[in-house]
Amino acid sequence: MSMLRCYQVAEFGKPLALAEKPLPEPTGRQVLVKVERCGVCHSDLHIWDGYFDLGGGRKVVAANNGALLPLTPGHEIVGTVVAAGPEAHTAKPGQRRLVFPWIGCGTCPPCRDGNEHICAGAQQAIGIFTDGGYASHVLVPDEKYLLDMGSLDPALAATYACSGLTAYSALKKLGRLPPDHDLLIVGAGGVGLNAVALAKVMTGVAPIVADLDPAKRTAAMQLGAKAAIDPREADAGKTLFKTTGGVMAAVDFAGSDASFAFAYAALRKGGHLVTVGLLGGQATISIGLHVMKGLRISGSYVGSLIELQELLQLARQTALPALPITTAPLDQATASLEKLKAGQVIGRIVLEA
Ligand SMILES: [Zn+2]
Ligand SMILES: [Zn+2]
Known part of the structure; x- marks a missing residue:
């Protein structure tokens, strides 16, 4: 038996x-x-x-x-x-x-x-x-x-059940962005890289990726990122804000104190941050600035059965990297x-x- x-x-x-x-x-x-x-x-x-x-x-x-x-x-x-x-x-x-x-x-x-x-x-x-x-x-x-x-x-499809679905559900919360706006993805692990692969087709925008690891930044560029930056470099946040005017949307796939702070500070007025990573971070924000800048923070945890069906349909119809x-x-x-x-x-x- x-x-x-x-x-x-x-x-x-x-x-x-x-x-x-x-x-x-x-x-x-x-x-x-x-x-x-x-x-x-x-x-x-x-x-x-x-x-x-x-x-x-x-x-x-x-x-x-x-x-x-x-x-x-x-x-x-x-x-x-x-x-x-x-x-x-x-x-x-x-x-x-x-x-x-x-x-x-x-x-x-x-x-x-x-x-x-x-x-x-x-x-x-x-x-x-x-x-x-x-x-x-x-x-x-x-x-x-x-x-x-x-x-x-089958190996790629397997990753859609969690890392792909998590990326899909997070990006879906952002919706389509106007082409002259920027999307920041913080963290290029398995989930973050699946998000880089999905970002252009789902939001219309090739993302800017921030990761500490140069090998992960290279992988992100190969999957279609517009730029890949080291958030620990001196003035990385300031430079990002200056060159983009602030990003319209950001997804934090790390979830540490530092990654959240970096992503939140990168938002322009009216921006939207989706937090996904579970590294155990905590954050303090200025409620006044949050209000006056009209910002939004959403939590996103994996995704629904319908979202996985949508993702599979997208993957079957589109040549995703x-x-x-x-x-x-x-x-x-x-x-x-x-x-x-x-x-x-x-x-x-x-x-x-
Ligand atoms: Zn998982
Ligand atoms: Zn229940």
Whole structure:
């Protein structure tokens, strides 16, 4: 009998543990998916470390305070349907699908609005609260979370489930910008680079990218950035403001004190900052200046099922530049997390099961 192999966080901060269990039998509308690709995301690091930093010394302990351990991480999953429950109608064995992982309780107000990704009840996100894709198989609770990815490259499509979706949802909040306005993207990790790839087609503007790492700035230029700057250079913020007259829109994909301050200070009057990164920063702003400049700050956390459908449609219709992807075998999961933690990853590592 075939078994489910998975790499799990058994103890926070320790190497992932290989486990084997019997293959689950899908019931109801559940679908069993054989994992082909699974992206390694920054959120996996938070789960591995055991906490999400809220800034000011406040932390959220991952995996429901550790109660969910051992937990298999991995939420950027492409795989093939192997079995579906008796009440599933569209999922058929052999279909290659992208998994929408941001599953909520289904009954709270945000879930009822179709925003399961910001569920206010008992969240069920795959790889965060339930076993994910660092595995040979994953059990998806409903066939509606499986998306047809057409002929897209499976490793790239996998990254759309989180880093692509997060970038898409953030840029969608900005809308289309007039062509003579500037867009600033702070942070060119996996999510930031996916945003660089999407920025021109979604906002109409090629972005200016700020990142500390010269290799990430180079990657951003290759994906179509208009300019790439080092925010730590003396007067980088002043120079940016002077040359652009202030940017109309900015997205902070880092979320540190410094990245937020840099992005916020770059806004012109009427500007809009979308904050995405979860590095645990805090900010103090002058309410008076915020009012008089007519500024706007929006938070954006991953994205909805409908937004992932929109992103896939966009990717299937448009030749989007692809972010750099390194593949690694599934048994390199721990080493891949270590590389990501050390800041050595340009774009994404995608595990191959
Ligand atoms: Zn909910
Ligand atoms: Zn993620």
